[in-house]
Amino acid sequence: MSANSEARHAIDAVVRVVVLPKHLHARPAGQLAQLAARHPSTAIELVAGQRRANARSVLAVMGLGAVSGGEVQVVVAGPDAATVADEVVEILQSPETDG
Amino acid sequence: MVGIVLISHSSGLAEGAAELVGQIAAGTRVVPAGGTDDGRLGTSTDRIAAAIAAADTGDGVLLIPDLGSSVLSALALLADLDPRANGERIRLADAPFVEGAVAAAVAASGGLDLTAVASAAEEARDVRKL
Numbered sequence: 591m592s593a594n595s596e597a598r599h600a601i602d603a604v605v606r607v608v609v610l611p612k613h614l615h616a617r618p619a620g621q622l623a624q625l626a627a628r629h630p631s632t633a634i635e636l637v638a639g640q641r642r643a644n645a646r647s648v649l650a651v652m653g654l655g656a657v658s659g660g661e662v663q664v665v666v667a668g669p670d671a672a673t674v675a676d677e678v679v680e681i682l683q684s685p686e687t688d689g
Numbered sequence: 690m691v692g693i694v695l696i697s698h699s700s701g702l703a704e705g706a707a708e709l710v711g712q713i714a715a716g717t718r719v720v721p722a723g724g725t726d727d728g729r730l731g732t733s734t735d736r737i738a739a740a741i742a743a744a745d746t747g748d749g750v751l752l753i754p755d756l757g758s759s760v761l762s763a764l765a766l767l768a769d770l771d772p773r774a775n776g777e778r779i780r781l782a783d784a785p786f787v788e789g790a791v792a793a794a795v796a797a798s799g800g801l802d803l804t805a806v807a808s809a810a811e812e813a814r815d816v817r818k819l
Contacts, residue, residue: 620713620795627799647809648713648795649788649816 603667604675608682614638614656616648621681623648625674632668634678645678691797691806692718692744695790696737696754696763700724703755706790714794720744732762741770741779749803750779751793753810755786780807788813 612618614636626634626646634645638660643650656662662682666675693710697703703723710719722740725731737752744750752767754760763781771779780803782789789810796809 616709616713616791620791623795624714624799627796627801647792647812647816649792649813653817653819655819 602671603665604671606664606666606675606679608662608664608679610656610658610660610662611683611685612658614651614654614662614682616652618681618684619648619651622651622678625677625681629668629670629674632666632671632674634674635665636678637663637665690716690718690746690800691748691793691803692720692741692746692750693790693793693797693806694737694740694744694750694752695719695721695723695786696732696740696752696759697721697723697786698730698732698755698757698759700728702786706787709787710790710794713791714798717794717798718744718746719790719794732759734762734766737762737766738770741766745778749777749806751797751803751806751810752779752781753784753786753789753793754781776807777803782807782810784810784813788816 622645636643638654638656641654643654664678695703695706700723703721707719707721720740720743722737725733741750752763754763792813793806793810796806
């Protein structure tokens with residue numbers, strides 16, 4: 591990757607919108623926080639209604655109170671933003687689990 | 690990976706919290722230390738010391754106590770196990786028990802160091818549930 595594309599990634603934010611097939615509860619919140627921990631230089635923010643949460647904080651994500659059928663906006667900025675955004679969307683869209 | 694010891698007066702509470710945390714942050718080493726040696730409510734420094742040994746993989750151990758004498762027992766043990774009290778190998782978190790354990794375990798599973806895992810636990814105090 592060239593220095594130019596690195597610089598562009600650092601300022602561009604990737605935005606995705608997901609309609610949740612399940613509540614955004616403990617287990618997916620944990621998966622999101624683990625993903626965020628693997629990408630320490632990438633900012634991952636979730637927006638649900640008036641609330642925003644940094645995906646790094648499993649408790650803040652649970653505190654969004656985002657429920658099945660609700661819309662969540664995913665905003666990712668930093669290295670590998672598009673790839674990371676895809677992974678976030680995959681976690682949010684994976685089928686119902688307990689917990 | 691940083692290990693986590695959950696210290697409670699109740700073995701059921703410590704074990705249940707560890708089970709819940711294991712569901713949310715799979716692969717973390719979370720060891721419960723609850724109750725007395727003879728199965729009553731209370732805290733046992735022997736049980737806590739054994740749990741610390743079981744949780745320690747070389748990257749440090751975070752202790753999360755529930756209330757009262759759990760905190761005092763952990764402090765007494767810390768003075769023995771970490772006389773230099775530099776927080777490099779073992780730390781005591783000032784955090785809510787369940788939320789702190791979940792946040793710490795997720796941070797540990799992401800490979801963060803003991804300082805960052807302790808911060809994750811303590812930040813749990815400021816996160817609204819509703």
